[in-house]
Amino acid sequence: EDKVVQSPLSLVVHEGDTVTLNCSYEVTNFRSLLWYKQEKKAPTFLFMLTSSGIEKKSGRLSSILDKKELSSILNITATQTGDSAIYLCAVDRGSQGNLIFGKGTKLSVKP
Amino acid sequence: KAGVTQTPRYLIKTRGQQVTLSCSPISGHRSVSWYQQTPGQGLQFLFEYFSETQRNKGNFPGRFSGRQFSNSRSEMNVSTLELGDSALYLCASSLTGTAAYEQYFGPGTRLTVT
Numbered sequence: 001e002d003k004v005v006q007s008p009l010s011l012v013v014h015e016g017d018t019v020t021l022n023c024s025y026e027v028t029n030f031r032s033l034l035w036y037k038q039e040k041k042a043p044t045f046l047f048m049l050t051s052s053g054i055e056k057k058s059g060r061l062s063s064i065l066d067k068k069e070l071s072s073i074l075n076i077t078a079t080q081t082g083d084s085a086i087y088l089c090a091v092d093r094g095s096q097g098n099l100i101f102g103k104g105t106k107l108s109v110k111p
Numbered sequence: 112k113a114g115v116t117q118t119p120r121y122l123i124k125t126r127g128q129q130v131t132l133s134c135s136p137i138s139g140h141r142s143v144s145w146y147q148q149t150p151g152q153g154l155q156f157l158f159e160y161f162s163e164t165q166r167n168k169g170n171f172p173g174r175f176s177g178r179q180f181s182n183s184r185s186e187m188n189v190s191t192l193e194l195g196d197s198a199l200y201l202c203a204s205s206l207t208g209t210a211a212y213e214q215y216f217g218p219g220t221r222l223t224v225t
Contacts, residue, residue, distance in 0.1 A: 034212055041199065042115075042216040043154075088154060092211035098167050099211050101146075103153035 002027040006089050006102035014110050017079050021105045023089030024071040031094035033072050035063055038086040079109045113138065115204050115217035123223045129190040132220045134202035136183050142208025143185040145177060148199040160185055161208050197224045
């Protein structure tokens with residue numbers, strides 16, 4: 001059965017810390033891996049990683065895909081309270097946009 | 112451009128009742144996907160509609176159904192509600208549904224079953 005596993009499930013850090021969120025997957029048909037940020041309700045898209053593009057960076061956020069280990073990490077440097085959210089990892093299995101999600105990592109950044 | 116809208120935003124129902132949730136996609140988007148989010152199971156795919164046809168379906172019982180209208184608006188229905196159906200129901204729209212990263216999520220409908 002296809003699955004996506006995220007760790008840790010929750011994390012509490014202080015402003016300025018650097019955090020690493022983990023995502024591993026076992027799927028029969030991998031097309032891409034996506035990261036989302038969910039602050040209140042609607043998840044918002046952060047990154048997409050494919051076999052042809054294994055690292056993405058946007059400001060303080062960066063993500064790497066390890067094709068060999070079937071995993072990805074999301075790094076956030078110099079965290080801010082506004083980074084507090086649930087971070088979701090999802091794998092696109094290629095069938096009309098059907099995504100399989102991990103359970104998410106709840107990040108809390110304390111002032 | 113207006114985003115994805117979902118109505119109602121909050122809903123309280125009793126076990127055994129049925130419920131209908133609505134999703135209006137971004138103008139021009141023809142694909143609508145539905146997801147259920149619970150603390151225990153996370154975000155799970157329910158089904159996807161494109162041009163009024165269900166193209167893909169997740170692993171949910173037949174009590175969960177949906178449809179899409181000619182204007183791309185979509186509804187999902189849950190019959191014979193169970194306590195475990197309490198969840199945040201999210202819909203997402205995209206132009207064609209072929210690229211997952213192009214999905215835009217709505218704010219969700221919070222359903223509570225008592």
